[in-house]
Amino acid sequence: MAKAITSREENYSEWYLDIVKKANLAANSAVRGCMVIKPNGFAIWERMQRQLDDMFKETGHVNAYFPLFIPKSFLSREAEHVEGFAKECAVVTHHRLMNDPNGGGVVVDPSAKLEEELIVRPTSETIIWHTFRDWITSYRDLPLLINQWANVVRWELRTRLFLRTSEFLWQEGHTAHATAEEALEEALKIQEVYATFAEEYMAMPVLRGVKTANERFAGAIDTYTIEALMQDGKALQAGTSHNLGQNFAKAFDVKFSNAENQEEYVWASSWGVSTRLVGGLIMTHSDDEGLVLPPKMAPVQVVIVPIPKPSEELNTKAKELMQELKARGIRVTYDDDDKQRPGFKFAENELKGIPIRLGLGKRDLDKGTIEVARRDEKTKESQPLDGIVDHVANLLEEIQQNLFDRAVRFREENSTHVDTFEEFQAAIDRDIPGFVYAHWDGTTETELKIKELTKATIRCIPNDRVEETGSCILSGKPSAGKVVFAKAY
């Protein structure tokens, strides 16, 4: 049997780590804060990459690659950027090792000190805008719609697999535009691409909103975000898209001559999602039996299990069925291990989150039926073999939709509107705090005070918020509408 997983009720953090480890998704490495993404986990990330990459390309973006290293001096060029970013990062100071003259392996060659230290990119705005200077001279060079898939490093003290690691994988989009409007449109367009991906592919509903000044990306005019709610009632920032205005163009002196032949600074956006999404996917859908994956993100969508074990007849039928399912574009495997009993396999396949299990038994086969078990609801039913491919295809869609609906319902049940600080405090202190909508006076001072008192942060000012006058829950000062608070990852 699969080793037991800590229940969510008992210890949510342990539950999460148990799933990551027992479903073989990732592990800690020999390097503090850096994870090893194991094949099962990487297969999920690959599906995310492939889908997002297609969506970026459909919206006119192309991929490129910029250096891993950033000269230290670049980081201080954009004043706000350096405040927000440049601190906890990996610093390269030397470019050579040598044999230890005392015989103790290798040591750093002191003569190979770099003139200027290099920083392993925590994000690439600086090196990219330095490069864009060479790429842009005229409005005819714009827009530039560039994306890169890369690893980045932000030295983290407290790490958690996928959710916060010192090295992580991500994509970072960097675009350059001739007008402020275009840069804003781009930032919003990508927010919507991210939201569509989260909802339609990950089955993870998200709030679309804008960050407060305090939560904004260092160097941005505005940061647009998608925010998801995890099963423990904490928010996960799942993707951000920044309108950078002319800040980086000014810092790196990137100008273009417009159609009237006048020089102007270029307008910019940047945006990213990371392997953190894998953590969000796990925490949105999984249960106490293990991983639950929406069919569109599942590396394997259907597993066929011979009951009670493989035989020539069952193998032949399974092979035929697999061909039919594959022809329909369904990702299917056959569990032909003849050492383990079906009960063990069922538990293993549940742990791995495979959306549909087909139990293929001799007796059923004679009756022309097959057992269909769905992972999301843990129900099973006997189905005629005739038409089973259609049934499975439809069921995959149904599971995808069910997981999304379930997550929307969870979010609705855990979203509260409050009017006083007492109500707010009570809401945030619940076992599952969820999203708490409350009036706020718009100042960073109040925001930080509320955070200090309750550990809740403003996740976003929703794009679709209803304008309504009210009073800030803390200061009592006027507010133009409610914002969304939550405890967050």
Add this chain to the structure above:
Amino acid sequence: MAKAITSREENYSEWYLDIVKKANLAANSAVRGCMVIKPNGFAIWERMQRQLDDMFKETGHVNAYFPLFIPKSFLSREAEHVEGFAKECAVVTHHRLMNDPNGGGVVVDPSAKLEEELIVRPTSETIIWHTFRDWITSYRDLPLLINQWANVVRWELRTRLFLRTSEFLWQEGHTAHATAEEALEEALKIQEVYATFAEEYMAMPVLRGVKTANERFAGAIDTYTIEALMQDGKALQAGTSHNLGQNFAKAFDVKFSNAENQEEYVWASSWGVSTRLVGGLIMTHSDDEGLVLPPKMAPVQVVIVPIPKPSEELNTKAKELMQELKARGIRVTYDDDDKQRPGFKFAENELKGIPIRLGLGKRDLDKGTIEVARRDEKTKESQPLDGIVDHVANLLEEIQQNLFDRAVRFREENSTHVDTFEEFQAAIDRDIPGFVYAHWDGTTETELKIKELTKATIRCIPNDRVEETGSCILSGKPSAGKVVFAKAY
């Protein structure tokens, strides 16, 4: 008109760099030795990645991801490995920056010194075999067939875009096996995957062979290589696959219990190809007008140019044609720029290496014909519009084959068999030295002496070499067969 490219005749190195720069493939960056891969260049790498990834998966491999950083002490665990590798690399010594107390931007925080330095991976055998220790206990865990797509850093003094850069992108396969035979089979299987990819997709013929002890990967029992010949008669090592024996398993203490329940060290292979392949692709096929791309590797296979410029009628026809070509799986664009004349566009499209250009003119259209120009031979012909999709599809295949045949012919014309050192010297000193087959006594001493005298290195002992006794061209000692010498990148 496109700026002129230096001819190969005039200066081969300049010619190469001109193509890389003028076709917008890559550029040097602000970080010495690190390149920026521009969208046109990255699109080629993406096609390589996608195809290789499919081939790795078809042969049973899965992707994973291991940390960017390697603890310094890991590098000295495998004695030969450290000799060959650990020297020129990026060393991370600190994990924090701070504001300069004197106001000069940011400086390294001296209090944030790492206890043990981290090395930016030059290759990942050490960190991966450290990890495999946790993954392998029994023969049932084997084989492990893992690949990762990653960036690596080897500090290089002399760099050349794509061919040799301090940071480059690659894939590195790392496999673990229960027997010596399986590890060897794997290394040879991958050599054949690489050769197939080079020949069938890149249209780049390669010699398959094994490296001499001196040219072997640090820590390997044997290194299998594919070697291509560039138009200047120099060899390019295009991919290597290593049989690692038990060396890394011993260094990282990775054992498994076999079917007889006895403990044994695990057997290993590793293998990689990199963005260097893009350089090889450029140098194999391109000419003095610019890039020439084999259709299977071309991000754009067909460009339609309206003649003399876009009009409603031509745009409508082009759109229809594009749909038909796309439905056939052909990557096509329409050059609808109305500012530039056809001659300019022709030169631009030639520079970019687009395999087929379709010239769509009003007069031709009335006659029901279209002009078809092929990039490889720079010929053009008028073709009936009726059946044009079939014609283009066939022509793409023909171009693919023609480029391969041309490159094979070039290699044949530039392969020499010699029997004496004088003949050898003369062959190697030619303008286009090519592959020189000669007898060698099998010692590193002779190999190094020949290198010192002629700059030629042994590229490989061909897999298919004919065993024939002879005398070493330098030492006169007996040899069991000829090996392949060349000047190399």
